[in-house]
Amino acid sequence: MMKSERAKFGSKLGIILATAGSAVGLGNIWRFPYMTGENGGAAFILIYIICVLFLGMPCMISEFIIGRNAAANTARSYRKLSGGTPWMVVGYLGVLTGFLITGYYLVVSGWCLEYMYASIVGHLHGDPGFFKTYFETFETDPLKPVLWALAFVAVTHFVVARGVRGGIEKASKMLMPALFILLLVIVVSSCLLPGASAGISFLFNPDFSRVDGDVFLGALGQSFYSLSIGMGCICTYASYFGRDTDMPKSAVQIGVIDSIVAVLAGLMIFPAAFSVGVNPDSGPSLLFITLPNVFQQAFGGIPAVGYVVSLAFYALLSLAALTSLISLHEVSTAFLEEELKTTRRRAAIIVTVACGIMATFCSLSLGKYDCLQLFGTPLFSIFDFFTGQILLPVGGFLTCLFVGWYLPRKLVYDEFTNRGTLHSAVFGFYMFSVRYVCPVCIILIFLHQFGII
Template structure:
């Protein structure tokens, strides 16, 4: 596809909502709250916002620079700008990372669909042990999770097949505002519960005694994963930006939306949890095991309201998951359609089929099929570990080195300032962060998660 023929987002709001949708996902609504609960509440949030500014935004802008300048899929973008040097491997690794994440992320996304049905049908009424047993029974079922995975990938496929403007941008313009409306409504309901003030205080009143190196490094990791850095999504979406798009300004807006959703997710969950006496450090089980019981108890006097809140909550989760799945799917779709010179719809079909296969095996691997394990872990856990704890930090680190030390400085400055049409007041701070601060922070994250520091 030539430069003139390449698709573009049709509006500024489309750019922001689509790219923010890429960043906003289960990492904001699921991972952020339990990370906050385990790391001291407001103290973690302060560290997180600091890390978004110091690490997240420079890395995001760097992917924007590469994507818009190369005007191609992630793999070809690094090949174009890096020539036949080893740097081109970064692009292929980014595509592989996005593809693998699409497969296993669709499994968890499918769980959200199941919980919408469970909330509507009243299957989540019972004591905490009943709700735990319900989740375990569903997770280990050989068919139900697979069906949910296929449905969520089919929805993603339909959107991707319609193209950038009519598919991705149009869907984002509908889904992101809906996500915010649902989120705000549940936040209001949660904050009105008796005893909710303790949860609000936990989330917004910092206890600086809880700030330590573990909290800071945990916040660094969360900021990195929350913004979809290193997955190829941002680079691919940037290839659809117009030359008038303000890269730094867009990154700031997306970072603000992403952080706002994460904090609102905390305001949605913790006031309700404190209201019924649930500990804030319930961990990864918070969404599928702890919260159904929270909704049931919090609105026990009016069960219908509790059911309605649960339905809205899991609809919110499904929307967040879907916006991220769309961007992840697009990475592989753009790669196949451009590299194999096939139609977009055919490329999307191939990706959907392959990701469905990955999702099926990942789902079965946590459903008790021991043959689908590697190194004593389920395929789901292996893919999660390899992509999240190895590939993402490596791609992020190499991208910063590539932009900061390898690309011509004038090329980076031109993209940052839209070829002189913008002031670029923070360019020096940005390039310093990309050259020094970001690589050091990413190395610290990488070493910390393996227990080296």
């Protein structure tokens, strides 16, 4: 029997939108605006963009090189290029990280669906205390959050099971433009509010007096995490790249899209928040407690506008979550499909069931189930901490060392330049970044988050 040819993305636009969709997620919508507000506004944005261009991009290109050259799932790619040496563990670590992230990310994604539904039926109106009670009651409910999470993984399964071109690429070409349209609708609505200029000024007038080492490390961490580095997504998608894909150019385009979404998220949140005198919080409280209150106050005078903005916002969150979950699901699906030598649909079913079970436990751990907690910490929070604070930095660090110090320089050069000379002039800078700058920065981020430096 002839071996079937490995699936490829069908167009350059599909590559950009699918990979950008992997990078653009809930972190762009809530974490970036909050960190921007806490770290000097425009000053933080400038530092963040520099970090994306000179540190995040080299790491992304490194995963591109591994995935496209090996043309296999993340674990097999590292195993193939490492020749079976201990370096292959990095690939398995990437698959594990992506799988574990899917478990708790599905829970938050389900929350987005609940709030989109609540916006449709008109439940999101009341005083600030109402929104806090509404979220806390829903979050600890033993049934509703689980059902929404399972609904989300079912939609994700439908896309991934249809394959690379018919599922992932096709969905990305619809979801990413829709995401941008919704984002622009809310940005325009927010910026037209009375007093919105104060929020715009806050976002774009740099306050360099607040810039210190913590701000630089915060920008570094946000740039690495927002580009989906270290969780297998980039490497897996790169395995579907054609030989004509310009990887440095693609990395720049994806980084630009990711940064634009993050800045637009700031324009969506700060003008509306300043308009009603509310300071944005961080985490779930921003998305599910503060912003519903902000939208109600800001657009309460025109109910139809408030309804549209609230619905558009939670539809936006759901789309951002879906594009990221598709890539996370694909990491595990591609791994099982190739390692178990089974069909894509069967592999997708296994991943969907496993992730659904994991999401169920993570969701229930936020309720009164002590058996799903460790030292009083919910399983949900443990997954979040272990993947975000440990596995992602370790995976990114080891990937840089693998590409910068282990892989043959000629292999890296050929992949980077597409065996041409177009990017040979900046190859030296790329190698310097991957060998020295990126590993050192990742170590600094890792130590800083534990208060060691």
